[in-house]
Amino acid sequence: MTVALLIDGVGVDFGGFKAVDGFSMSIDEGELMVLLGANGAGKTTLMDLISGKTKATEGHIYIDETEITNWAPHRIVQQGLGRKFQIPSVFRELSLRQNMEVAATVHPAVLRNLGSRLPADRVRRIDEVLELVGLDTRQNELAGNLSHGETQWLELGMLIVQNPKIILLDEPTAGMTQAETLKTSRIINDLKGRHTLLVVEHDMSFVREIAHHITVMHLGKFLASGTIAEIETNEDVRRAYLGSGGIK
Amino acid sequence: MLDHKKKFELLSYVLLFAAILAMPLFMDDFWLNRIAKYLVYGMLGVAISLSWGYAGILNLGQGLFFGAGAYMLAMSLKLASPTSLNQGADKPVPDFMLWNAEPGAVTDLCCINSGSFLWIPFQSQWFGVAMGLVVPVLLALGLGYAMFAQRISGVFVSIITLATVLLVRLLVIDAQPITNGFNGLTDLGWFTVGGFEFDPYLVQTYYLVAVSLIIVLLLTHWLVNTRAGLILQALRDDANRTSFLGFNIALYQTFFFAVSAGIAGFAGMLYVIAAEFASPTFMDLTFSISMVVWAAVGGRNSLIGACIGAVLINVIAASVSETETFVEAWKAILGFLFVGVVLFMPRGLAGFTGDLVDRLARNGKAKQDLAPGDNAEKA
């Protein structure tokens, strides 16, 4: 198996406070890795480091052997990374379809986007994905009108048409009802194999639905890694989670 | 099938174009020349709408690009004026350079003063025209990239652009030997194409401006409807999100900033043709701010709205200021107008009429749905 994403001793120092501290892990191509950790463990910050939103003060990050540490975000994306934010982030003043069209753009350069229409296969893909996330009937509404859960799905849909090799999902089911969570796990399972995924999630029933492997982070550091069964019985993990009530 | 918004937009473009083109039927030469200048302001409204409304860049120094365009063409037209040609058509020298020349200086552009050689290529009018676009666009590319690559945004962009226009204004005034300082460039020759002279009071000159405005409106309308325009609007909505979709937002912002500057430069040239002067007042703070007010009142998110806002405000101002006492009061009125619009009509006239059309369309639809025949059809 080839490693798609390699994180090697990465850390960031926020004026003395290390939100992520010498953290390492690797994800194989086509694998789905779940990242667990208590509130404030540094999960979002790790995603910020991978995607170039925050600059690392130590360590190295590679996508397919290309080092991308501290590149500008758009260059990392062009290298094959896509991201969903913890606070769902879509273009609220554009219609759902326009959101998808922006995400489905083939060439990012300004001049390549003058005049050129979207290729027919991309248009078809947008139709498919809008149906997959269940928003096809509302595609002409403004994204600002969507509920929280629907916004999450739109952002997922944008990621899918963007079609990056590696996908980072930060709490994709936050604030969702049980039925909505189920639908989301179906969408994510559909992505497995075709993409390499790193998913931050608290909801253990959801994690059981989607995960192969779990990595646990604690106070910015790597704590443990393994299958769900291994993690659930891991002593270090139990101890780290004692304060916050343990893994449910 | 066009939805009602698109229909309304199309209608407003057609009406505006028709009104502009029909203007000479109703106006005498004097008013036609005035309207031509206001159409130039309308073009500035379009430029502001593109950068502020579409790109989210509130440029408080648009006068810099307008002024740059104006000066570039005015230099050429100055060299073409009879007073500059007194010592022969092959040796034009602007009158102000002669007045200020050191005793014994060679009265030639090469060396009458240390900076006068810069004027030499402007003996060609088309060089002036080319520079009228190239200089503002290059300035905007440089200034824009310097700001946007640093992720400078919002009010800081406004402050930087504002400071820049004031700085350049000072430099222009200070470079008196080659710019005629405070007085600017006056007593210009006429813009000439293929032997035809565009006397500002000719109807042809009006049409030169009018058709230019129509072309600019059509081009910008096309531009914002391309995929690049869509990405630009996405960027205004959420710049972060856009860069995490792989777009280099600095390049997008710089590109549209430069297009807006090019339009302003073009407007500056047309203004020189219609008004026969270029002056540092083009780079006054009040002028750059006025443009923003026009666009805000007309509706910054609408190219045509901002354009109409600029023209209307100036037509009203001109009518009002016929009466002496109103001239000062007008400034206060304009200020109140701006505050009022920002508070109560944040999307300007265009947003207001847009909402009105929405409501009418919805009422119309509701009536249709109530019509018995329609129901029967659905059932």
Ligand SMILES: Nc1ncnc2c1ncn2[C@@H]1O[C@H](COP(=O)(O)OP(=O)(O)OP(=O)(O)O)[C@@H](O)[C@H]1O
């Ligand atoms: N820019 C910053 N400057 C200083 N401290 C920061 C910064 N960003 C994050 N932190 C801190 O780093 C720690 C880790 O935050 P992070 O958001 O990565 O946690 P998390 O694991 O995603 O938590 P949650 O489950 O609540 O989302 C927190 O204590 C947070 O306050």
Ligand SMILES: [Mg+2]
């Ligand atoms: Mg987080």
